[in-house]
Amino acid sequence: QVQLVESGGGLVQAGGSLRLSCAVSGSIFSLNAMGWYRQAPGKQRELVAAISGVGRLNYADSVKGRFTISRDNSKNTVALEMNSLKPQDTAVYYCNADATPRSGRRGYYWGQGTQVTVSS
Numbered sequence: 265q266v267q268l269v270e271s272g273g274g275l276v277q278a279g280g281s282l283r284l285s286c287a288v289s290g291s292i293f294s295l296n297a298m299g300w301y302r303q304a305p306g307k308q309r310e311l312v313a314a315i316s317g318v319g320r321l322n323y324a325d326s327v328k329g330r331f332t333i334s335r336d337n338s339k340n341t342v343a344l345e346m347n348s349l350k351p352q353d354t355a356v357y358y359c360n361a362d363a364t365p366r367s368g369r370r371g372y373y374w375g376q377g378t379q380v381t382v383s384s
Contacts, residue, residue, distance in 0.1 A: 266290040266373045268359045273378030280382070281347045286359030286375055288340040296362040296370075298335055298342040302355035302380075312357070313344060326352075349382045356380075 272284040288295060299314030299322075313333035314322040321333065332345040342359060359375035 266292060266361070266363045266365050268361055268373055268375035270357065270359045270375040270378040273357060273380045275381045275383065276349055278349060278351055278382055278384050280349050281345070282349065282380060284344040284346065284357055284359075284378060284380075286342045286361075288342075288361055288363065288373075291366040292340065293364040293366045295337070295340060296364075298359070298361045300333060300342070300344045301358045301360055302353075303358070303377075304355040307355075309358070315342065346380070349380075351382045351384045354380060354382050 267289045268286055270284060270286050272282060274282060276282055296317045297314055300312040301309050302312050303309040312324050312327055313331055315333050315335050323331065330348045335342045356377040357380050358377045361373050363373055364370040
């Protein structure tokens, strides 16, 4: 089974930085697109940033110029560098992967989430 584990969340002051990391494990045949989503209390889960299997990037307008997504295909990891953080960035951040397990069908998988809290 494919598993995703996020790390790097925490409490930071406005203007600060955090780096989130997501490690994908399990018996995996291939990884396609990967991304980060976030969900604040009472709000819908929204896309923050995504990176395709060939490196194409997609960012939410609210984070362009502040966040950077990257992946290391040799390690099956995806990271999110977050700079100039704002209180409105406060949310639970989830890692997502479009993966094909060796013994199953291609599908989308989610991590458990990591809390990011930005204080003013």
